[in-house]
Amino acid sequence: MNVLTWDGYDINDGAVYMTGLTSPILAHALVQGNEVGRHGRYPLIGGVTYPGKTFTLTTILLTATAATRAALRTIFETESGEIKTLIIEGDDGTEQYVQALCEAHYEEDEVGNVFYTVLRVHDDPAWRSTAVQTDTESVTSDGQQWTIDNDGDQVARPTITITPTDTQPNVNAYRRFVAVRWRGDASLNYPTDIVNNAWDSAALVSGAKLQADGMIYGCW
Incomplete structure (x- = not known):
């Protein structure tokens, strides 16, 4: 699993930056049950809350200059609060992405030229393919039915567009x-x-x- 880009910037080019995932597995965090109290009886579960998921990137500055340090701070800025996209290359060679917020970016003082970036996942913590799977079918007055296979291992989120003939x-x-x-x-x-x-x-x-x-x- 290789890191490719963050917000479109190549952060693992092998010349200036070398970046890796410290915690690459984006499993769901532990679910927190929300209890609803009842008089004289045990509580019910009225819903669940997902506490969110964070993971860390480790970046080694191969070309350590004031300019490259400043550029890295700009790439991993935290002030805008924008949700950005991290793209990696999966074990099967396909590009996958997750959207996240950059919560923190700091330098390891003792080692030098090593930076850590904490990202908080936006929405569900799952790597999804950057290639969109599409399928086009025609519907007549007789009615049709078809099945679209999910090529991945995550829950699909289909977007259905109906266009008149x-x-x-x-x-x-x-x-x-x-x-x-x-x-x-x-x-x-x-x-x-x-x-x-x-x-x-x-x-x-x-x-x-x-x-x-x-x-x-x-x-x-």
């Missing part, structure tokens, strides 16, 4: 209400449809249902 010819595939400003002094007693995403105002004018001078409707 193209409008079919000669049918009202979709319908919506469009309010048009009434600019005339007379009223109509019949509905006007916009069929197949088009309004044939010329046909309405020729049929004496609209005026071409715009007194009732403007023509488009």
Whole structure:
């Protein structure tokens, strides 16, 4: 398991920085049960709280200069409070990430040129692949069912996007209400449809249902 980048910065290039994970296993922390007291009876568990997970990066400064020290402090800044991304290379060669907050960054005084960074995990402590798994299926009026395999070993978080197909010819595939400003002094007693995403105002004018001078409707 090799560290690659933090917030897009290469922190393990082998020339200036060499960084490793002190505690690479992001197992769930111990669950804290929230008890609900009851009179004369034992309490119930009303919910659980996850106390969070932290881990430490160890960075050795291979090129120790004032500039590289300042750059490292900038990379692992703590004042912004921003959630950033740590990317590592897993044992199987795939890139994986976790989002975290940089809580602390300090130098080991006795050793020199060795820095420790404490990261607190944002959301669940699990390494997830940087490659998004996608699948596209078509749904018809008959209805379909399909299964998407989870290639990882963590609970998947699918994002489902529904996109309509193209409008079919000669049918009202979709319908919506469009309010048009009434600019005339007379009223109509019949509905006007916009069929197949088009309004044939010329046909309405020729049929004496609209005026071409715009007194009732403007023509488009």
